[in-house]
Amino acid sequence: MGKNIIRKNSSTTPNPETYRPSNWQRYLDLLSRQGVPEHYRRWYVRHVEELLAAFPGKSLRKLNREDICNYLQNLTRQTQMPGWQIRQKVDAIRLLLVDLVRNTQAMEVDWNYWGEAGLETLPANHPTLAKESPPEALIQKNSRTKSLDSDGEAAVTKTVRLLRSQHYSIRTENAYRDWVMRFLAFAGKPPAELDSGDAGTFLSHLTVERRISQSTQRQALNALSFFYKHVLAREFALTEGFRPAKRTRRIPVVLSREEIKRLLDALEGIHRLMAGLMYGTGTRLLELVRLRVQDVDFERSLIVVRDGKGRKDRVVPLPMSFKEDLQAHLAERRRQFEADRLAGPVHVHLPDALARKYPQASTDWRWQYVFASARLARDPRSGQVRRHHIHENTLQKAIHKAAQKTDIPKRVNSHALRHSFATHLLEAGYDIRTVQELLGHADVSTTMIYTHVLNKPGLPPVISPADF
Template identity: 55%
Template sequence: MSAEPIRIRPGEEGRLIVQIPYSPERVAKIKTVVGRRWHRQEKHWTVPRTDQTIGQVLALFPGEPVEIDLGLRPVKRAHCNRPTGAQVADPSVSENHPLLERVRSAARARHLSRHTEQTCSQWARRFMSFHGWRPVAEMGEPEIGQFLSSLATESHMSASTQNQALNALLFLYHEVLEKRIGLIQGVVRAKRPKRLPVVLTKEEVRRLLVCLSGTPWLMAMFLYGAGLRLMECCRLRVKDLDLSRNQIVVRGGKGDKDRYTPLPTAVKALLIQHLKAVRQQHEEDLRQGLGRVVLPHALERKYPNASREWGWQWVFPASSHYIDRDTGERRRHHLHESVMQKAIKEARLKAGIAKPASCHTLRHSFATHLLEDGYDIRTVQELLGHTDVRTTMIYTHVLNRGGRGVRSPADGLVDGLSPLQL
C-alpha cells in the first residue's frame, strides 16, 4: 500500500474533493459513501459536504495518513440541529476510542458473540462520527432520532438495518453508559418490505453441486443436507459430528441455542476422508508446538489443554494460522465464510442459475424440500432452530404460491387452441 496521504479539500458548492491513492480496496470503500461521484478527467472523487460524510470518509480509512484542508470546517445541515463547532476526530482516534473499548468489553462480559460485539462497536462509531465526535454522554433521544432518520432518508437503508442500529445504540446507552433512553420521537422509519426467500428446485441444487468440488462441495452438502447457517457450518467442531447416528449437534446457534440436525449419509464417506486429512494437519501442528484453537467462554481457563484436543478442532479449518489478540499465540481459525460465499457465486454462474442464490439459499431450499416431501412444519421448525413457528411458516407461502398451489386461468383458456392459433 502506498504511503501517499488521502487528501480532503473543499470542492464546488456543497461538495468535497477526496483524492485517494488508487487501490481496489480503497475504491471499494469510497463507493460505500452515498452521493459520491468519480470525475474521470480530474481523477478524484467528490462527496456531499456534510459532517456525516467527513466523519464517514475518515472512518473508512483508519490508520492511513489523511490531509484535511485547514479551511475545511464541518457544515451544519438544515435538518440536523448539530453544533456548528463540532470537530471531526483524527481517524486513528476513531478505532481506538475509549468508549468503543468499553462497548467491546461490555459485549464480552455478557458473552455476546464476536459478530455482535463488532456490530455494536461499528454503530457506536458511526453514531459518534455522525455528530462530529461530540461526547456521547451529552447526547440523548434527539440525536439518536436524527441519526436513525438519516439512515432511512439519506443512506436508504432497510428497516432491519435501522432496527439493528437502534438496538446497538440502546446497548451503548443502557449497558455501557447506564443512561436510560426514553421515547425517541420524530424518527423516519424505513418501510419493512415483505419478501419471500429465494428457493432452488432440486434440479437446480443438483446443478449447483456439480459445479463445486473439494471442501466447498462438502460444506454445501452440509448447508443443504442439514439446513445449517453458513457460520454454523464454518464453526463445526469434530466433537459435534456423530457418524454412528448420522446426526450433527449445532452448538451455540443463532440465539445461543443448541439443536440436532441430520448428517447427510451421501457425504459420510468423503467426510471421513476429509477428517483424516484434517487430523494429519492437526498432528503436524502439534509437532510444531501449535495446534490450539479458541474455546468458547471460560473453558480455556478451566481446561487449559482442551484447545489442543482432537475433538475441539474445526471440521473446516483455515489453511494458515493467526495471532490471537488476547494470548498472542499462533492458532488456527476455521475457514473464513467468504471462501464459501465466493465458491457458491462462481458455481451459480457456471451452472447458469438465474436466481440470486447464496449460501443461505441452500438452507431455504432444505426447509422447502422437506415440506414438499411431507414432513410436518414442527419438525422443520426444530431442525432449523426457529423459536417461533411463524418464522418457519414463510416456507409454506413458497409452497402454496405459483404453479404448485393455483392453476392459472390461462391454462384452461388455451387448452383447446392449436399451436397455429397460439
C-alpha cells in the same frame, strides 16, 4: 538455475523441423499459455526445482497423492511466508503435475484447498476470534475513532464491555459498536450532553440522506436504544418527527432439487462437501465452518451445532448422501493433525474460558475443526501456532462461481442452501415446528416465511433432504 533456463531458451531460435522442446521449455510454454506474466515465470521454475530437490531420483509421474499432499503440507506450515508466495508455489506445482506431466494421482488432489493457503488467515476481528481481544484493542484499530474524543472512546468501550457481559454475539457487538461510533461522530457532542432528539436526528439522517433499508434502520435503532439505556442510563424516547419503518419480509431464494444437484456437481473437493452438508443440514455458514470433530456423530447419524444464533445448541441430521465423503475427509484431516503433532504443538481456538479450564484441550483431536485451514497461523498475543477453520469467504466464492457456471437464473449464495433445506422439508410434509427446531429459529414466525413456497403436504419420518 531458473534464470539460466529462461535466458537460454529465450535466446535460442530452434529449427522447427528438428526441434523437440525439453521439459523445461514445455513448462515455460505452458506458463505462457496460462497467462503467467513473464517476470513471474523464473520464480515458477524455481518452485518446481524445489519440488524436484525434495524427491531426488523419483519420476514426477510416480509421485502419489500422499507425496504431493505431504509436500504441500510442509509448504503451508511456514507461517512466516507471505500468502502470495504460497499461492504462487502451489500454482506452479499444480501446472507442472496436472497440466504438463498429467500425473493421475495429482489430479485427485484438492488444489483449491491448498491454493487457499495463500489467502490471509483469520484476522483478529473475525467473529471466531474477536472476543480474545480486549475492547480497547479492537476500537483502536477502527478508523472512526479518529473523530472521537477521550469521553467518546470511553463510552464506546463501555458499550462493548456491557455487550460482552450480557453475552451478545460478536456480530451484534461489532454492529452496535459501529453504530454508536457513527452516532457520536454525527452528533459532535460529549456523551453526557446527548438526548433522545440527537438520536432521532441521526436516524432521520440515515433514512433520508443515506437511504438505508428498513432492516439497517432497525439495527441502528436497537444499537442506540442499548446505548442510551445501558451506557448513558437515561430514557430513550424517539421524537414525534421520527417513526421507525415497518419490517418487511422477503421471499427467500430457494433452489429446486435439480438446481441443487447441478450446483453441487459444479463444485469440487472440500467445497462440494461443505455445500452438500450446508444443504443437507440447514446450518448457517459460520456454524458449518466452526464444526468440531466431536460434533459429528456417525453412529447416531447426527451433527450437533454448538453455540448457534442466540447461543443455542441444536441437533441436525447427518445426510447419508455425504456420510462416506465426510468420513474420508475426517480421515485425511486426522493425518494432517498427526503430522502437525510430529512437527510441533499446533493449537486450536477454544471458545470462552475453556482454554484456561482445560489447558490441554487446544491440542486434543476432539476439539479440532472439521474444516481446517490449509495454512497455519501464529497468534500474536500468545505466540501459539494455530490451525484455524477454513475462511467462510472461500465457500461463498466457490458457490458463486459454481452458480455462474451452471447458469442458474437466481441470486445464489451460501444461504440459499439453508433456504432450500427448509423449503424442501416443508414440501415433503414435515411440520413447521420440526423445521423450526432444525433451523434454530427462536420464533416460529421466522420459519413461516418458507410456507410461501410449499407445494406438497404429508408427514413422513424426519430424514435429511439430501437423501430424498
